[in-house]
Amino acid sequence: MRLNIFPKLFLAMLLATIMVVLVMVVFMNWSFRTGFTAYHHAEELDKVQELAEVLGTEFANHNSWDFLRDDPQQWEKLLGDLGESAPLPPQHPAGLTGQPPPFPPPGALPPDRAHLPPPDRAKLPPPDQDKPPPLAVRLSLRDIDQQQVVGDFRHVGVSPGDRSGRRDVTKVEVRTSGKLVGWLMVWQGGVVTNGLARSFLDQQVRNLYLIALFATGLSFLLAILLVRHLLRPVHSLTQGAQTLTAGKFETRIEVTTQDELGRLAQAFNTLAEALQHNEIMRQQWIADISHELRTPIAVLRSEIEALLDGIRQPTLERIQSLHMDVLGMGKLVEDLYQLALSDSAELSLVAEPVDLTAVLTDTALSAQARLQEKHISLTTRFDPQQPLWIRGDAERLRQLFSNLLGNSYRYTDEGGQVEILAQQQGNKVMVSIQDSAPGVPDAALPRLFERLFRVDKSRSRALGGSGLGLSICKNGVEAHGGTIQAAHSPLGGLLIEVVFPAESA
Structure with missing residues (x-):
């Protein structure tokens, strides 16, 4: 199926906008979650650092970690002072006792439903699979020999020997009077334990999705309006072209923009x-x-x-x-x-360096005999020994100046005069041919190069003029890259000035 430009532009703009919004949403979601988690982890580490300082002071008072091994309630009390009070798993001086931990790993049944038969378990609401363990459960204290004093990562699904889990474990030194006495290890692993923080994070993510949905809808509306705005001139051009094809050349299109x-x-x-x-x-x-x-x-x-x-x-x-x-x-x-x-540009031109002085000299000699029939004097005002070089066709240039001199012959009264002036000014070569009376009315000067235009039609026909000579001359001059114009002659007749680009010999 062939699509018009409207659906093509619309779909292109809409898809591009949707892709940008999707990429923005994914990136902002990732950036916000990562940044918020990093902030939360930094806040936790501040508490862990404070706990490490307290543990260093307590170690100095007892000179060993036995006060925690013998009395785990001291560990709970220290955590409670930081606002992280939580029930502790059973401990054993040599390690774990094998008893079930009070904080089962994610996905396990909690103690309040583990003793229920399966039919009764189904009636209870599903457990919170995403609720992370508190900080108290994710802490572990090790002595200088890396032996566990209190705390165990197995309660959050990370084994002490699991290297992949240790990638998210942060070790904080415990020192007493500058001496290293142990490490306080915390497993963070990208979790956010604070309920208010998680609620804020979820709310911001929902708002981000709502903003993305609103941006998509707005881009849909803007795409329609923009495509219509862009295509309105195209439709006008199409209708105008069809009207021109029908021959209505007076058709015009309203220009409303400058783009x-x-x-x-x-x-x-x-x-x-x-x-x-x-x-x-x-x-x-x-x-x-x-x-x-x-x-x-x-x-x-x-x-x-x-x-x-x-x-x-x-x-x-x-x-x-x-x-x-x-x-x-x-x-x-x-x-x-x-x-x-x-x-039709079929008038063949042989473009080569041409000495315009030589061309004017030959043309003047050829026209002199004919001008003498009407007792018209011909004067040349250029140095025959000083070449004037232009690029063009010598034969076509002779025809050009012969036509101009023929025009002076036909429309100059008997006993008049004709002058030819040629000179170079900068990078231009100027040639002017002027004659004596009769002159040309002011209103007729701009129209002299129009086809079939005659100042005096009856007199022109009597003298054999077709009204096309000056039009042919104009085309010949422009074919050589020059310009031609008419003005009143100081001699009382017509002045024709031709300007060509100069060329170095």
Whole structure:
């Protein structure tokens, strides 16, 4: 079964939170129990240390341990002074007597039910299996020869010779006037004997589990809210993309955050604006192309029909006029083809170091004869011996500057002038071509590089302009990594400034 992103994110966040809570609960439970047990053991050891000091004083008074061996009640009295009074198991000078201890090991039946028959035992409440023995039973006094004086670990399930049990046995020295006279041994083994302490410990553990349960429920709620918050922009993007696919490019998404999702929504709106702009340009482009082709085709059709109907005679002048109309249409189609190539990045460029001074010199010589037909003077303001190196395609650069000079030829009045300026400024190479009157209106300057835009359409058609020359020039400059812009010329006409990145020879 395929899951959507909502259950995937929800389950991932919920499981991660639950795992963190479980690990936290286990660790905190272990840490709390360990710390609390260590605190309790330290508290017990303080009592044992106090008992060891008392035993050292008593040993000095009696000069032996016989006072405890002969009278075990003295041991009970010493424990009672510490608040640890408890009934003592039967003792024997040589060790254990074999009599049943009053503190049976965990799990054994207590004396109050051991004599009962099995049916009566079942009626009694179960024994407290977890109740640990008191401190008095877990103490053992040994003399300097490691012989037991009083106390026995067997009553808590630890044999004196059990090494595994001795890992939890703490030995406290008993000294008299600085002399070691015995050891007071206590078996702790991780038990907590104080009833109030055990109640506090159990309560804290229960509270910890309740907190873990509450944290799990809260994480469940937060996971739902957070996943919905994260997926709301995704749903908006999905709906917006479907709307764009249907051709509704005016679609926009509300940007409500400044995070990655907000930037994604902003990028979507930028894409929608670009698509809308391109769609408007496409419609305008189709309308302009249709208009540009309709006029010459209508002229050709009317002229040919007049010749076919015998209204006009097929004279040489009329045939030459038709030929000029065909050439104009051919020029428009060729310009459209070149523009399409530059738009699709299929206009091949051979990128290599090019001396722009040499390219401008050759282009100026080629255009000079044509400019002289209209008595237009051409002036170059650069040193032919000073190379200006850029990286590009020499042939494409010649076409670029030929088109710019051709534009000056068509739209500069007879007897005017054209100037070419080239220079290097830092890491840029700047080329400007300016001409004399007529000028361009201020409102038309930003639109000169738009396709099929003409300042004076009737005059442009009469001069053979298709309205695509400057658009082709713009694509050619940008293909070389440069920029192009138009401004008013000090000579009274138009100034075209081209900037290329400079390249060391």
